[in-house]
Amino acid sequence: MNVAVMAFPLYILLMLLELAYERHSGRHTYRLADASTSINTAVLRVLLEGPLRLLLIVPYAWLYEHARLLEWEASSPWLWLGGFIAVDFCFYWAHRTLHRHNLLWGAHQPHHSSEDFNLSTALRKGAFQTAFDWPFYLPLAVLGVPLPVFLVLLGIQLVYQFWIHTQHVGRLGWLERVLITPSLHRVHHGQNDCYIDKNHGGVFILWDKLFGTYAEEREPVRYGVTTPVSTFDPIRLQFSWWRLLWADAVATRSWWDKLRLWWMPTGWRPADVRQQPWPQMGAEKFTRAYPVRLKGYAFAQFLMINALTLVFLFSIKRAAVWEPWLLVLVILSGCVSLGLLFEGKRQLWLLEGVRLLAMAVLALSWGVWLAPGQWLWGVALAGLCAVSLLWLGWLVARAETAQPFSG
Numbered sequence: 001m002n003v004a005v006m007a008f009p010l011y012i013l014l015m016l017l018e019l020a021y022e023r024h025s026g027r028h029t030y031r032l033a034d035a036s037t038s039i040n041t042a043v044l045r046v047l048l049e050g051p052l053r054l055l056l057i058v059p060y061a062w063l064y065e066h067a068r069l070l071e072w073e074a075s076s077p078w079l080w081l082g083g084f085i086a087v088d089f090c091f092y093w094a095h096r097t098l099h100r101h102n103l104l105w106g107a108h109q110p111h112h113s114s115e116d117f118n119l120s121t122a123l124r125k126g127a128f129q130t131a132f133d134w135p136f137y138l139p140l141a142v143l144g145v146p147l148p149v150f151l152v153l154l155g156i157q158l159v160y161q162f163w164i165h166t167q168h169v170g171r172l173g174w175l176e177r178v179l180i181t182p183s184l185h186r187v188h189h190g191q192n193d194c195y196i197d198k199n200h201g202g203v204f205i206l207w208d209k210l211f212g213t214y215a216e217e218r219e220p221v222r223y224g225v226t227t228p229v230s231t232f233d234p235i236r237l238q239f240s241w242w243r244l245l246w247a248d249a250v251a252t253r254s255w256w257d258k259l260r261l262w263w264m265p266t267g268w269r270p271a272d273v274r275q276q277p278w279p280q281m282g283a284e285k286f287t288r289a290y291p292v293r294l295k296g297y298a299f300a301q302f303l304m305i306n307a308l309t310l311v312f313l314f315s316i317k318r319a320a321v322w323e324p325w326l327l328v329l330v331i332l333s334g335c336v337s338l339g340l341l342f343e344g345k346r347q348l349w350l351l352e353g354v355r356l357l358a359m360a361v362l363a364l365s366w367g368v369w370l371a372p373g374q375w376l377w378g379v380a381l382a383g384l385c386a387v388s389l390l391w392l393g394w395l396v397a398r399a400e401t402a403q404p405f406s407g
Contacts, residue, residue, distance in 0.1 A: 003155025011162055015119045021168060029167050032295060033232050033287070033342035035120040036302045040335040041110060041234040042123035043309045047328050049130065056134035060150065063141035070144035080153070083145045085204070087137070087153045092207040094136035095200040098129070103262040106241035107132045113237050115224040115285040117189055122165035127238050160203050161185075171217070180205055183217045190221040227278050230286050233339030235332070248273050293398065297391050298341050304384060305334040330359055353392055360385035 022028050072079040098108040110126045140150055164185040171183045180201045188199040198215035201207045208214040229240040248269055249258045257270035308331050337352050363381035 003152055003159060006155075007159045007162070010159075011119070011123065014163065018119050018166060018168065025168075027168070029116055029118040030120065031116060031285075031287075032299065034114055034116045035118065036298070036342065037232045037234050037237070037339060038114055038120040038124035040302070040305060040338065041127070041237070042125055043305060043331060043335060044127045044234050044238070045125040046309060047331065048127050052128070052130040055131060056137060057147065057151075059134075060138060060141045061147050063138055064144070064147055067142050068144040069142055072144050072146070074146060074149060079145065079149060083140070083149060084153050084157065086140055086143065086145070087150070087157050088201065088203045089207060090136045090140065091157060091202040092200050092211075094133040095202070096197075096211075096213065097136070098133060099197050099200065100266055101262075102241075102245055102264055102266055102268060104132050105266040106239075106245065109225060109241045110229075110237050112189060112225050113229045113240065115228070117165060117167055117186060117221070117223045119162065119165050121189070122162045157202050165189075176205070176216075178205065179203060186221045187215050187217050189223050191224055191226050192219060192222055194219070195221065196226075224285075226280070228280075228286060230279065231339065232342040234335050236336075236339070244278055251276065293395055294341060297388070297395055298338060300391075301334060301338050301341075301388065304388075305331055305338065308334070330362065333359075349392065349396055353389060356385045356389045356392065360389075 019030060022030065095108075098104045107126045107129045111121075111124050111129075114121045114124050137150070137154070141147070145153075161180075164180055164182045166182050167186065169182040172179075172181050175181055176184065180199065180203055184199045184205055187195045190196070195215060198213050199205065199208050200213055205214065227241070227244065229237040231237050231240070245261060248261055251273045252258055252261070252270035253272055254270055257272075261268060261270060333355050337355050341349075341352060360382040363378045363385065365378075
């Protein structure tokens with residue numbers, strides 16, 4: 001049971017409430033392009049979570065079976081309370097380590113890449129992070145925490161972290177001394193010098209106070225990373241930091257540096273390539289100009305992508321082997337295309353048309369020939385693609401002067 005995924009309706013509800021509050025208060029922290037990228041990044045994480053989680057589940061189950069030191073009753077409150085605290089402790093060290101080494105930071109940087117900070121930012125996850133942080137949780141298997149209990153506790157811990165990604169909650173009095181709050185987590189997402197690599201805890205602030213990574217919110221937070229990703233493509237931003245490292249590894253003359261730069265502290269570069277500058281955060285947030293009318297179309301495609309993701313989640317256990325892969329292909333192509341549309345690259349509108357046409361053909365093939373019992377869904381999806389194609393054609397015919405998107 002993946003508690004974090006099951007909580008997705010709660011995430012949507014809370015984001016809608018935050019948007020409603022912003023409309024009432026007049027203080028806006030959302031931009032459609034950025035928020036859509038964050039949520040589509042979560043889609044990518046969901047698609048990869050199954051196979052990557054096996055990296056954690058298989059060794060965890062083996063250690064629990066063959067090396068556990070303690071026995072617990074599954075109904076014991078001490079197991080659940082102590083296990084929850086232990087999960088957060090392991091999360092702290094996993095999270096802190098992800099910030100400290102070049103290779104690992106590349107897996108976590110996507111979460112910090114948004115220059116906005118709102119509830120959608122909580123969903124902007126590193127799609128490959130599970131491939132790097134799983135060893136930190138294995139001690140819990142040795143301590144006798146059963147795998148099902150661990151997965152539930154980990155899910156609850158991740159769900160807690162959703163609500164702390166907001167700018168609309170101030171300091172919370174005595175809770176600031178115990179829990180990670182929105183104020184303390186805003187610090188963690190800041191690129192201010194005094195905030196970098198602070199407040200790594202997920203639920204409890206105790207670990208940061210004990211191990212010297214605690215900081216309070218004392219000055220306005222500037223969100224994002226010091227080496228900006230400058231893209232709304234949820235797939236490209238997953239590799240942003242690793243691409244910089246790869247470029248340095250290729251450029252440096254030292255074979256030793258080619259190997260060790262991956263495990264050096266975050267930001268370390270070989271001496272002979274440091275004169276080649278990396279991207280630097282500018283004074284303004286990353287944005288791109290595109291026709292205003294594109295906003296409605298892009299939002300509709302965003303809804304379609306997320307609807308298909310829900311279909312993927314609810315049908316994967318009973319679907320034929322090939323069907324999830326087909327859905328993954330359709331969803332990923334939509335995520336990439338949407339990101340490129342938000343970047344205002346009109347030359348790629350033709351690619352979007354080809355994507356919709358191919359998607360319609362696949363939907364009809366699936367509904368009519370490959371899975372006749374699902375023909376109605378296939379025809380409906382093909383119909384949506386046809387409507388989208390007409391909409392896109394209308395946009396191309398009535399293309400307006402591009403304007404920067406800021407909301």
